[in-house]
Amino acid sequence: MxxxxxxxxxxxxxxxxxxxxxxxxxxxxxxxxxxxxxxxxxxxxxxxxxxxxxxxxxxxxxxxxxxxxxxxxxxxxxxxxxxxxxxxxxxxxxxxxxxxxxxxxxxxxxxxxxxxxxxxxxxxxxxxxxxxxxxxxxxxxxxxxxxxxxxxxxxxxxxxxxxxxxxxxxxxxxxxxxxxxxxxxxxxxxxxxxxxxxxxxxxxxxxxxxxxxxxxxxxxxxxxxxxxxxxxxxxxxxxxSVQVKRKEYDTKDHILVCLSSADSNKKVIRTAARMAEVYHSQFTALFVETPETRQVTQKNKTGLRENLRLAEQLGAQIATVYGEDVPGQIAEYVKTSHVSKIVLGRSLYKKRGFSKSTVVDKLIALVPNIETYIIPYTEPAFAKRSSFSLESPRVSLADMAKTASILVACTLVGKWFHELGFREANIITVYILGVLLNAMVTKGRIYSVVSSIMSVLVFNYFFTEPYYSLQAYDSGYPVTFLVMLAASFIMSTLTMRVREQAAQSAQKAYRTEVLLETSRKLQQAKDFPAIIDETAHQMVKLLDRTIIFYAIGQQALSAPLIFPKNESVAVPQVYTGEREQAVAEWVLKNNKRAGATTDTFSDAHCLYHAVRGGDTVFAVAAIVMDQEEPLEIFEKSLMIAMLGECALAMEKERLNEKQKEIFMQIQQEQLRANLLRAISHDLRTPLTSISGNAGILIGNFEVLSEEQKKGLYTDIYDDSIWLIHLVENLLSISRIENGTLNLNLQAELIEEVISEALLHVNRNSKNYIIQTVLDDEWLMARMDSRLIVQVLINLVDNAIKYTPCGSHITLSARRDKHMIVVEVSDDGPGIAEEAKARLFEMFYTADNIRGDGRRGLGLGLSLCKSIVNAHGGTIGIRDHYPKGTVFYFTLQAEEVSVYE
Incomplete structure (x- = not known):
């Protein structure tokens, strides 16, 4: 069939x-x-x-x-x-x-x-x-x-x-x-x-x-x-179907499953995953870390990592909380995260301490309105032991010495109290105080237990009749010993627990502070290298492991940037070898994590994560895992959050660069539009004049007198020279805007540069009184003489065009500390105050009426400003008293060397 x-x-x-x-x-x-x-x-x-x-x-x-x-x-x-x-x-x-x-x-x-x-x-x-x-x-x-x-x-x-x-x-x-x-x-x-x-x-x-x-x-x-x-x-x-319905599915329910290291937890996770699939709900796997979980065996750590990976594969969002009160922590997370259903395994509802109620009973009492599902699991291998078992106690000679010293000190104080006639209750208090002090200065519960038992035995030996014997005549002494032992043990246990919680809170606060500090530093980073540097140093601080970053350049990985956890120890080349870089290349190409502790390239020495924003990979981060313990759940969560912050900063930097490019393009488009608009209007007059005068010469050459011909030739020449100067200004501005203007800086005499400029100014200069005034004929400045000559020509031509015939134009130069100040002044009508602020802008022209009736493009002064700024100088304008205008600019002074 x-x-x-x-x-x-x-x-x-x-x-x-x-x-x-x-x-x-x-x-x-x-x-x-x-x-x-x-x-x-x-x-x-x-x-x-x-x-x-x-x-x-x-x-x-x-x-x-x-x-x-x-x-x-x-x-x-x-x-x-x-x-x-x-x-x-x-x-x-x-x-x-x-x-x-x-x-x-x-x-x-x-x-x-x-x-x-x-x-x-x-x-x-x-x-x-x-x-x-x-x-x-x-x-x-x-x-x-x-x-x-x-x-x-x-x-x-x-x-x-x-x-x-x-x-x-x-x-x-x-x-x-x-x-x-x-x-x-x-x-x-x-x-x-x-x-x-x-x-x-x-x-x-x-x-x-x-x-x-x-x-x-x-x-x-x-x-x-x-x-x-x-x-x-x-x-x-x-x-x-429509997106609205899908969003309703996503927000309708929120299912929570609790993680542990028990093998039975796999069944709980799978059941919760099936429920999340049926209800189309959000799925979260919660791990409650208690002080005991830091002392688990390697087998339980492995089991916890396997269950964590299973939850991730089934689509769960991993969350971690800290605290000794397991049901309280779960209930708090349920309330803050709007959980609608809780899935627990049988391994979770054991009794804690002397309480008759189970974890499930307490949890249901704390969140009575939340649906709670209990998944039975009957394998005997996990029914008779807790999810975590303590490691065998480690013996420390230093802690043993501290325990013995405190016990001896308490005995000496007790002897002193006994000689002073104090009652036995006071001496018992001394030993209880010693047990508390011992719990504070030693590591491990075994020393607190030993201190409690030894305190009872020593008190019995030295301070109860018969002295120096473990026997006791008084029938009430056994009760006293039991009460003393119980009090000592309870007090030491509480002290140890408070110390562990304090250490745990300090570590959590430190890790959270590192994450917040990372966010703050990344906001201040100015470019991609700074972002990578700050992120890597924060990851070293968080994980205490060597970090390697591969930046992206030209769609490929750049050379590895190594950030060792110990500056004095060299990082082995094996961490950045060809094999490891191949893993990093794979992560870049596939936008997936790989390397140690994963199922892809699991034999690698490092764990590789893509620093990504959506489908774009900005860098690849490698965490050295060789001979190191796998990352804890909370460490891993913080590391991923840190890389996410890094990706956001890189995305922001990339957007800023794109905005700058767009802004430059807008400026270029505005420049092109203004240029075309100005050319279309302002070139019409000289071109019409040239073509008209040429037409008159062609059609009436024989009837025109020599004087008339000379006038037409002169007009054609003036208009063509104006066009030549315009084209030169346009070419110079385009080279400056494109960054292709190369300065040939040399020491030049100011007098020679001014003389060269006056040879090329407007031929109408003969109708003006132009003079040069120098404080010192050996004034020298560092410049590109060809460009400074163009600046002087533009400034003098500007004065000629906007002042009446017979005006005085003065070119002067003087030394002001390390600068040479060059000025072009006139005694014309001057410039209005509102025009001075915009006079050096491209395409801006003042309202002064020119003698030829032609309106300039507004390029000359803008070009002068660009050239002077490229020389490291400044250019400006001020009034010339009693009337007129002064244009000035500065250049770097150069010392004169005299050879005999």
Missing amino acids: AAKPIEARSTFKQISDIPPEKRRGKLKIFIGYAPGVGKTCAMLSAGHKGQKDGVDVVAGYINPQARPDTAAFLKGLEMLPHTGNSSEGRGFKEFDLDHALQRSPDLILVDDLAHTNAAGYRHKKRYQDVEELLRAGIHVYTTINVQQIESMADLVSSITGMSVQDCIPDSVFDNADQVELVDIEPDVLLGRLKKGKIYNSNEETEKAQNHLFTKEKLNALREIALHKTASQLNRIAAQI
């Missing part, structure tokens, strides 16, 4: 219709409820269909031990070679991810999505290989069984009695673009099993018949697969 595909369709287009440009690939999952239903055959059949439609299809990985019926479907498909040695002795090799990326087909077929890769490969799981293919723009068809979905593992195990080893996160299945259920009747599947069409050996067939392949179990698994596929169909339909 043929397999019946049931599809949960999305907007997944036909592969042949997808444009060739690179983008994220599409994922299609063929899911079955048990081995042998025909998932691989259905996938290969779909691959053949795509190939007929013109799609470039390759078989990336199909189990080499596939059944004969399955192997027949491989004919006609290109098969990529496998890589590596036989995986864990199973007799076949692994999927070659790099070869697949290099081949880059349109569609690749990859069997067994939940497979765990052999040690030494880039990724720990095959679904991570598939995600990298999708990010490279390659479409993927793949297969799984329903029990290999993480949230389904416990449910399926309870049905089959078999644990599931290889799983994929629910997010991989939920984010698939298309899901196809390959379904056949259980009776048909059992018939296949009996005919040997599922397993290759009789031993495997017999084992399957005893554990999985019973009609009742297969029916139950089939129902789960149908339900899961239907849920995916509903999810895809919800994604297609």
